Each structure stands twice: as structure tokens, then as C-alpha cells.
Ligand code: DUC
Ligand code: ZN
């Protein structure tokens with residue numbers, strides 16, 4: 001069975017041109033010149049989809065999600081089934097989620113546990129990173145084996161003492177191990193020990209509301225940790241990927257390292273580009289709880305958002321992922337009603353990344369090819385999945401999105417598909433809409449309907465990061 005998508009503009013990280021996309025089975029068979037003999041011939045035997053006036057783009061690749069993450073005494077509210085379905089609605093056809101190992105736990109058993117949660121349940125293809133919350137001889141040895149199984153990136157935390165935190169010695173050891181096995185160290189770069197001191201002091205002063213979360217997680221403490229992580233990576237001779245960067249000062253550290261020729265990369269997330277401490281985290285009453293995430297939203301007055309858009313243009317920020325980690329208001333965020341320290345950290349956004357970054361195209365912050373580079377091509381290469389994922393090209397998986405660049409609509413809890421009782425994006429007006437989604441050649445979203453099934457998504461054994469110099 002072949003499908004021909006004709007009439008549209010095919011977007012890649014290097015350009016946007018009229019082209020026809022021929023899908024055969026699970027792969028893209030060819031990208032054809034409109035009206036060429038081969039395109040005309042293909043039309044005779046294929047199902048033809050008319051994409052006139054629309055963009056034809058590679059399925060989005062979100063390399064930072066947390067389905068069912070145990071956190072703050074509860075669990076992220078999207079399962080692999082609901083979360084990957086929501087991702088598909090938003091034009092994302094690949095996720096890389098985080099399996100979790102905590103101090104004293106066995107890496108292998110943890111991975112098996114996470115695989116069991118995901119396998120047979122995902123709507124789209126999925127891979128794993130491993131959170132290493134307990135760096136010791138056993139876990140370090142295990143990392144070498146994971147690399148051979150396609151888990152080629154390891155997340156460490158400089159935040160959350162007593163939960164996921166690693167000290168500098170543990171971080172250095174993990175970096176040395178990664179330098180040996182080719183893995184990529186992903187870093188949550190915030191000085192958690194200092195943050196906890198400030199958080200406790202604020203609470204004792206009676207400052208209990210959600211916005212306090214943003215005040216105590218100061219930009220200096222993100223930039224200090226980013227700087228320290230970079231220096232440790234230099235000593236450990238390991239590549240480094242800074243996750244969910246939100247502070248302009250932290251970006252400065254990344255830029256310095258990159259200018260010095262280091263293998264240092266960074267991602268940011270839509271919430272840090274579109275939301276702010278003043279407008280969202282400081283909402284009246286408990287409203288700001290919906291925006292409690294770490295790193296935190298930053299002050300608009302201080303210009304962090306503009307600086308992040310600039311970083312996306314200069315490539316000091318190379319990837320946009322979501323850090324999708326949804327918690328309902330009821331019974332979850334509410335755990336911190338009287339104490340901001342107890343609010344589970346996270347925002348649900350896996351469904352909105354492609355649209356929210358497309359708004360940067362609409363406003364002229366980035367060009368059309370850069371949208372695709374940030375949301376599909378670079379994440380695929382960064383996490384060793386390219387060219388299977390992240391590009392529309394002959395031989396690639398037929399993960400294809402037909403995108404209406406002009407449709408205007410408003411995001412709401414009433415029209416989203418994530419398993420969460422509110423939307424952090426409530427009332428946000430967007431231009432651009434995911435009309436049709438193919439995942440490995442199967443049409444899974446079309447005409448406002450979900451046509452796929454749980455278990456369609458396959459586990460992806462990833463290769464090494466494809467950016468190392
Ligand atoms: N940050 C979040 O906001 N949620 C989960 C973990 C993290 O690092
Ligand atoms: Zn993190």
C-alpha cells in the first residue's frame with residue numbers, strides 16, 4: 001500500500017520546497033519533484049492526499065518526557081498510553097522518556113520496570129534515557145551495557161538532594177564512564193543544596209505561595225551549576241547536554257563552552273519561551289501552582305525569554321523539548337497548597353510543542369527550517385536516531401505531519417488530549433494546526449480523529465549522539 005502526499009511544501013532543516021512524498025509501508029520511498037514522470041506514475045497506484053496550501057514536515061521528536069514519573073509523593077498523570085497519544089495529536093511521533101534509577105536500586109531492574117510500563121502501550125515510537133540517581137560501582141558498570149542496548153544517554157541531577165541528587169564526585173565518575181562508553185551526560189543543572197536552604201528560609205518567613213518556588217531557584221544557582229557541570233565535563237572528557245535551560249546567565253555559560261569548542265549542548269522548552277515568573281507563576285491564589293516546574297519560569301522583566309529565543313537562533317540552544325511532566329491540580333499540585341516546597345514540579349505540554357515553537361515562525365523569531373531543526377532533526381541526531389527519525393527522506397521512517405500554517409485556534413483543557421485536569425496553555429491563541437499524522441506509515445491522526453492504537457509505538461534502540469566532534 002503506497003500513499004502519495006502531493007501539493008504541499010516539504011520542510012526540512014535546510015529549506016522548504018514544493019515536493020511530493022511517497023510512502024511505502026513503514027518508510028518514505030521517495031521525495032519527488034511535483035509533476036515529474038515518477039510522481040505522475042506513483043499517483044496511479046497510491047492513495048493520494050492533497051496537501052495544497054499546507055506544510056509537510058517530519059514528525060516531531062521530543063527527547064524529554066516523563067510519563068508516569070514518580071515525583072513528590074505522586075505520579076505524573078499521563079501514562080505512556082495517554083501521553084504518547086497526546087503527543088501524536090500535537091504532531092510528535094517520537095519521544096525519549098526517562099527510566100529512573102534511585103540510590104540503592106539496581107539499574108537493570110529499573111529499566112525492566114520502565115520498559116514494562118511503556119511496551120505495548122505507546123501510540124508512537126519511544127526510547128529511553130536512564131536517570132542515574134545512585135552513582136556507584138554497580139550502576140556505573142551497568143551504563144556500559146545500556147549503551148549497547150540503545151540507551152545512550154544518562155541524566156544526572158545537581159538538584160533535589162535526597163531524591164535524585166549526585167555530588168560532584170559522583171558526577172565526575174559518571175562523566176568518566178560516559179567518556180569511555182560514548183554515552184551522553186544530560187544534566188539538570190541547578191545548585192540543589194543552596195536552593196533548599198533558600199526554600200526553607202522562605203517557608204520559615206511565611207512565604208508559602210507558588211511564586212516563591214521561582215524566587216528561591218535563583219538564576220545564579222542555575223548558572224553556577226551549569227558552569228560547574230561544564231568544568232566537570234572538561235575534566236571528565238565527556239560530552240554534556242544541559243536539559244531544560246531557562247536562565248539567560250546559564251545560557252551564557254553554555255555559549256562560552258561552545259565558543260571554546262567543547263561538546264556542550266543545551267535544550268530549552270516552550271514554557272520558558274512563552275511563560276514568565278510574573279505572568280504565570282505569580283498568578284493569584286494557588287493558580288501559579290500549574291507553572292511550578294524546575295528549572296523555574298524566569299522573569300520577563302529581566303529578559304530571559306528574549307535571550308532564549310536568541311539562543312535558539314545562534315544554536316547555543318539546539319533542541320526544544322517539553323520536559324512533559326503533568327500533575328493535576330486536584331490531589332496533586334494541591335499537595336503544596338500551604339507549602340510551595342510540596343508542589344509536584346512539572347508542566348504538561350507534550351501536545352503543544354510543535355505549535356508553540358511554530359509561533360516563533362509566525363512572529364519572526366525563527367525561520368521555518370529552524371522550527372523543524374529544533375523540534376525534529378537536531379533532537380533525532382542528538383539522541384542517535386537520525387536519519388531514521390527527524391527528516392523526510394527516502395529510507396527514513398514515514399513519520400510525517402501535514403500542518404496547516406494558517407489555521408487559528410485556542411488551546412484549552414476542553415480540547416487537549418493529555419490526562420490532566422487543567423491546561424497551562426489555557427486560552428493561548430495559536431496560528432498553525434496539526435491536521436494529519438503518519439507514524440511509520442500508518443495514519444494515526446486525521447480529520448480530528450485518533451486512528452491509532454496503544455501498542456503501535458515501537459521501542460527505539462538509539463545510537464550514540466551524532467554531534468560529537
Ligand atoms: N523538573 C520538573 O519540572 N519536573 C520533573 C523533574 C524535573 O527536573
Ligand atoms: Zn530536570
Ligand code: ZN
Pocket residue numbers: 064066323325
Ligand atoms: Zn525532566
